[in-house]
Amino acid sequence: MTGWTADRIPDQHGRVAVVSGANSGLGLVTATELARRGARVVLAVRNTAAGEEAARRMGGDVEVRELDLASLASVRAFATKLAADHPVIDLLVNNAGLVLLGPRRTSADGFELHFGTNLLGHFALTGLLLGSLSAAPAARVVSLSSITHKNAHLDFDDLMSERDYDAARAYGRSKLAATVFGMELDRRLRGVGSSVASVLAHPGLTRTNLTPRAWEHRGRVGRMIARGGLLVTQPVEQGALPQLRAATDPEVRGGQFFGPGSFFETRGPVVEARLNRDATDPEIARRLWETAERLTGVSGGAGGWGLVAQFPAPLQGAAARAPRGGAADGHSPAPLQSAATRAPCGGAAGGHSSGPLQGVAARASCGGAADGHSPGPLRSQGAPQVFQGRGELRDQPRRGRTRQRTEPTEREPGVQGRSPRAPVGRRMRSSRTAATAHRPTGTVRRAHRTVHRIRADRCLLNYPPRPYRS
Template sequence: MSDWNASHIPDQHGRVTVVTGANSGLGLVTATELARHGAHVVMAVRDTVAAERAAETIRRSAPRAEIEVRELDLASLTSVHAFAKDLAAAFPAIDLLVNNAGVVLLGPARTTADGFELQLGTNMLGHFALTGLLLGSLGRAEAARVVSLSSITHKNAHLDFDDLMSRRDFNASRAYGRSKLATTVFGLELDRRLRAAGSPIVSVVAHPGLSRSNLTPRAWEYRPRIGRIFARLGLLVTQSPERGALPQLFAATAPGVRGGQFFGPARLRETRGPVVEVRPSAEAADPSVGRRLWTAAQALTGVTYL
């Protein structure tokens, strides 16, 4: 596993794959590699104009790529429902769902269309609802996988079930860590529930270490000069999106991946390096936390499954 790279991705012909947030950063790398290896890739994105440009770039590098763009705003449950309904009608089965999209907020608190704290609502609750709504389509595939994108920040986070929306004493960085902890808990709890139900679907989790993406510059939009400084500093300590996407690509495609596994970089406290299996935090792996978050997510989103 330690020398694994995108050239090791098995043939993906005949597989329908959905990548959220696929128009830039880790999502674009993931969509590109899946398409290059033969998958029919659905780029599920909020900005369809940018995604169409990205899709053309992919087609130039892989002329036979089967790729399409569909609108999905994870910060709106209405959009999630519409996307899932249209996708299920278009494809009898879905082989892979990569819950990659995310938002980083470094400014004042913001909310989704449904009143959720923006980062929790987008990074975890939107994907929770999407996965549930697509579960039937995933179940009709021969060996479907769901990959949830975590972050090393989850290891220093703690979920406050009395204030999941971080309305008391809001801190953007802390709220982001909580959203990624919630995402990790979700991916692991989903695996438990799938196995308990006897489902062949595999749920795994991955994180990119410290990887360059478009998220941090966007987070600094309200203070662009500081954002540019942090972007330059980031070049010194981060790895490329191509390297950062390897853990989720491994989770999505490598033979022998088992439900409940967690993949990330091997070196410098999981900030960079080759892909290995890593450990989630104790809170992320706690089944009682998983059950509690699942109940809360169902109540908040209105999507009930497993």
Template sequence: MNPWNTSDIPDQTGRLAIVTGANSGLGRVTATELARHGADVVLAVRNVAAGEDAARDIASAVPGAKPRVRRLDLASLASVREFADGVAEELGRVDLLVNNAGLVVLGPRRTTSDGFELHLGTNLLGHFVLTGRLLPLLTRGEAPRVVSLSSITHKTAHLDFDDLMSERDYRAAPAYGASKLATTVFGLELDRRLRAAGSPVLSALAHPGISGTNLTPRAWADRGRAGRWIARLGLLATQPVEQGALPQLRAATAPGVRGGQFFGPGGFREMRGRVVEAPASAEAADPAVGQRLWSVAQELTGVTYL
């Protein structure tokens, strides 16, 4: 069997897709391919100017495509609410939500505008609220899906519920890994709750392996010349971003995808290679962890659903 690739994406005409962080990297590739296959795509981005540049490039690459750009800052719950309210007023339904956006920040501990540790607040809690606010629109969609973007770093991470915001012990790399573990837990617990509710919405997950996005260079940007060299060397070990986006594109579009399925590269240690079904870590797949994280996320954000 040939490896799954973009030629396997079925016709997306008539589907409305929202991709967070779509101005660059994996999100931009994902938005481009969805548009290329007929979807009406909303680029949900923090930097509107960069989003407009991406939209122009997509429109140039895909004749007839008219991607929309809307501001979304996942590090601000007020921005998430404003975005979701605007989508509800303007569009009325959503068929696909790709929770792609994420960040890696090296250096001292930072927080979101709501006081959450920046990795957890952006990578998990912003998307938790966004998904909840858009769920009524997704429920009205055609074969609706939510795709959450994980990372292979989730497999060596651990959620310390006694210090979830890393206030006592902050280290950047473990904080990022914990946020991606939390994102994986969220995607799997979302699947359980959607099934229990009899919802038509499907929750699937993906991770890109080690891909040549701008996250690593951006994370090292403030670490001086040595940091920039580390970033460049790191990119030598990556696979192209076009390959890295395939797992989330498969999760988002492939016929027969089941709720809770997790896709990633099938090569050495899942760092690169053809798209296969990937196992989540034992902690990520533990329903007790899912229930606990869900309760904490609801308490922290004030958003309750399912």
């Protein structure tokens, strides 16, 4: 199998790495590879006896410390002692995770167990260790996502899954929240010019001890399901490669997301993976960050997020995903409104101006051309505009998906257009004119017709529909 492998991990001597959940599975492989290449590795584990056994097997410069991510008191105690002993930390791998498919359970602080462990515990841990991470010249925070985050959505009215609990949905929601946290952390770190990079990874379908534990509540049937699930998973050594690359590859930039590249990202060589759309939504990120601060008590001030917590409102679109150091053109982009509050055709949902758009939005926003000029007046809410001849617009009352004939224009006598809302199979008579020389062809023409049909009640493009010949 080609691609990035553990052999490409550079020398790690002189670096301090903290790996949560490092006594088994992905965390054990990650810690072992880091220790093998000279890093001083802190195994942050809930079961210290299992951690000591893992440390003896892997060898190297390793220490074991107790950490229970389901308890904020344990997180604070761990972070306080670790920061005192290691004022400089080069790498934090938020690897530990929990998946239980039985009835709803809660953490020591009363949070739903998946959400409390997979998000809130790591959120608090990262915030409390941010000072030690910032002291390193090029520190990294690696957050472990899951392939299940792609189909999940965050319900801010029920983040703790108190209504209609479903364990699989709760797990996917917690992993989406962890992914949103990793992306938002990178944006905030870049915003304050921090040298710390936040990177994400997911292991696809990997053979770890989480699968048997997830089904243990089903007894014998659960054990059979777990054994069957192991047949379709990849080895743990392969599954750990995405987070090892995120943690050690010198060419990695903040905000990148790695995962397997084959069979719907379930297995295979390490590539850049695709994110759930919600994971890059700035409004969702803001709300989740504020909620996590309130629930954990880790916010600005000493021993918390400091200046990162007060970073301004999120950016939108490509500006929010630009490489570390700013936008693609090197300038600081103006804040744009979130997708959740965006109103069609240039207006904000509240009736206020949303400010200038950038990128693709500026090239074709509600009839606007790329040079910033408008091809015609914008329609009113209740009167969709209809093409008349070559690009001329007029207001028409809503009449459903019916054909609407227009009169020839002075610019092109005899040419009749058709309504963007007209059915595909309906044609209008027109004489062959010079306008046919300007019409698009092939796939572009079909795409234009589709856009005109579907978006007639929203935005009109700057190109007229194709005149048909009789």
